[in-house]
Amino acid sequence: MSGMESILVVEDCPDAQAQVERALTGLKVHFAGSLAEARKKLEALQDLCLVLLDLGLPDGNGFSLCSEIAATGGPRVPVIFLTGSDDTRDLVTAFSLGADDYIQKPFVSLELRARVMGRLRRRTEEHDRILEIGPLTIDLDQMRTYLRGEDGRSEIVLTPIEHRLVHALVENPGRLMTRQSLISRVWADAIVGPRTVDTHVSNLRAKLGADCIEIEAVRGVGYRAFERRQELG
Amino acid sequence: MVDPPSEDLLAQQTKDDLRRRIEAEMADLVPGYLENRSKDLQSLRVWAAKGDFESIRGVGHNMKGSGRGYGFEEVTEIGGALEGSAIAESGSEVAQHIDQLAAFLSRAQADCRTAHRQGEDRES
Numbered sequence: 001m002s003g004m005e006s007i008l009v010v011e012d013c014p015d016a017q018a019q020v021e022r023a024l025t026g027l028k029v030h031f032a033g034s035l036a037e038a039r040k041k042l043e044a045l046q047d048l049c050l051v052l053l054d055l056g057l058p059d060g061n062g063f064s065l066c067s068e069i070a071a072t073g074g075p076r077v078p079v080i081f082l083t084g085s086d087d088t089r090d091l092v093t094a095f096s097l098g099a100d101d102y103i104q105k106p107f108v109s110l111e112l113r114a115r116v117m118g119r120l121r122r123r124t125e126e127h128d129r130i131l132e133i134g135p136l137t138i139d140l141d142q143m144r145t146y147l148r149g150e151d152g153r154s155e156i157v158l159t160p161i162e163h164r165l166v167h168a169l170v171e172n173p174g175r176l177m178t179r180q181s182l183i184s185r186v187w188a189d190a191i192v193g194p195r196t197v198d199t200h201v202s203n204l205r206a207k208l209g210a211d212c213i214e215i216e217a218v219r220g221v222g223y224r225a226f227e228r229r230q231e232l233g
Numbered sequence: 234m235v236d237p238p239s240e241d242l243l244a245q246q247t248k249d250d251l252r253r254r255i256e257a258e259m260a261d262l263v264p265g266y267l268e269n270r271s272k273d274l275q276s277l278r279v280w281a282a283k284g285d286f287e288s289i290r291g292v293g294h295n296m297k298g299s300g301r302g303y304g305f306e307e308v309t310e311i312g313g314a315l316e317g318s319a320i321a322e323s324g325s326e327v328a329q330h331i332d333q334l335a336a337f338l339s340r341a342q343a344d345c346r347t348a349h350r351q352g353e354d355r356e357s
Contacts, residue, residue, distance in 0.1 A: 013295040013298060013299060014269070015266055015269060015295065015299040015303070016295070016298055016299050016302075018262055018265075018266075019259070019262075019299065019302045019303065022258065022259065022262065056294065083298075084294055084295075084297055084298035105297070105298030105299070105302070106297070106298055106299060106300055106301030106302045106309050107301075107302055108301070108302065109258055109259070109302060110258075
């Protein structure tokens with residue numbers, strides 16, 4: 001786990017909250033006792049790395065929140081259900097909605113901690129497959145690209161070629177990529193001409209917008225990408 | 234040649250070891266936990282008199298979900314039984330489980346006080 005990221009525990013029973021807090025000693029844990037409170041905290045917590053979610057809550061069930069988290073743009077936050085339900089249908093529903101694990105109450109603190117730490121370890125490994133430059137986040141596994149703006153994060157829909165192109169350009173910011181090296185990386189040495197590269201770069205610039213990253217053309221050679229800095233004064 | 238321990242014995246040893254670890258881990262939270270169950274007991278008696286099965290179900294559900302984690306298997310069992318009886322809206326079964334909870338709390342709080350006194354004696 002890089003740094004100290006937040007875990008959100010959505011649980012209305014104070015005794016269960018106390019046990020979770022004890023089990024996760026040393027981690028940054030926030031509690032929400034209802035879905036409404038959880039939604040507020042999900043918006044507020046920028047460093048969220050995991051959600052522990054009870055099923056039966058005073059204002060609804062955890063399934064709806066799990067769906068909402070799964071539908072959120074950007075790298076996915078893992079969800080572990082922590083529930084007293086022993087109904088197999090609930091377990092199946094939880095996993096079908098995108099849950100990463102399912103712990104049945106009553107639980108043993110040692111087991112809860114082990115499962116949470118295991119999930120966080122896997123998340124760190126997955127996070128290495130996320131590329132970030134300025135407001136741009138590229139999820140290499142999911143082949144999805146997101147742009148962070150004033151209204152939160154939104155997805156930029158790119159074609160597979162555009163995705164490979166932006167990956168090649170921003171992987172080493174400022175490094176000159178020749179057209180031939182881009183053809184090799186993006187088109188796997190298929191027979192394409194330099195103008196094809198130019199056309200795709202032009203499309204990519206249009207999709208990313210002017211405020212995101214700068215893709216500079218180096219005449220007769222290729223391209224290099226930079227994070228666009230805010231103008232001072 | 235010595236026979237290897239039976240699977241039952243190993244399972245029991247694992248269970249005992251786990252119980253000891255839970256007790257050690259949660260020891261300082263146990264008095265508060267039992268205090269909360271005493272408050273539940275009072276509420277349960279009021280709700281049982283009113284026939285408020287939904288509130289009884291909720292408390293039973295929470296007890297079922299938390300008891301074992303604090304080292305109290307019996308709370309989990311009584312909680313589960315209360316939840317089931319409340320869903321079935323069986324006042325007589327609810328009353329029986331409330332009595333079981335009262336008896337358990339009486340024993341557990343006495344054990345807790347004894348353990349506390351023994352701890353103080355060791356320190357002095």
